[in-house]
Amino acid sequence: KAGVTQTPRYLIKTRGQQVTLSCSPISGHRSVSWYQQTPGQGLQFLFEYFSETQRNKGNFPGRFSGRQFSNSRSEMNVSTLELGDSALYLCASSSPTGMNTEAFFGQGTRLTVV
């Protein structure tokens, strides 16, 4: 079974630009969550999508948005990039059964804003 796949692995963007990151969950998983990881704040929950709907949202500004497609693949978009958006962005998928609540993480996308 293939794991969670995130593309691209690395990105360098300029302040003010926008960026789109992609995540393909484990086959059969319908829940995809996104996290931002920085040295200072650690791993912080951005939002979660389930069956193409945003189900939960963390405490991030509206510049951070996402969507999910019918095949459960998800994209995350950050508009008007700021230097502080430089981080490792991780997505995680979860089993649909509701009993095993572990999260399966991808390798992450390392975003650098210059």
Added chain:
Amino acid sequence: SQKIEQNSEALNIQEGKTATLTCNYTNYSPAYLQWYRQDPGRGPVFLLLIRENEKEKRKERLKVTFDTTLKQSLFHITASQPADSATYLCALDIPGGSQGNLIFGKGTKLSVKP
């Protein structure tokens, strides 16, 4: 809001010894608590989940305890090996959130010296 503290940013131990990592939380009692391992440049990998009605869980050389009175979880690695060197994260479910929506501690970086 819920806060998670992992007492040590870094822990150095000798090979063969038992490593004990601490995770403390405030406010509400979570339905479950999870431990993850993260290697540099990679996403976290799930290790163990313990539910609020469980006192202890074991998996090979790993043991997790959960004390809801103390609001604390202890994570033990027995007979530690240099390959156990990594950052270990504890995570709690977000209240009102869905599976896969987690609050993470900032992690403890474990170094096992030969």
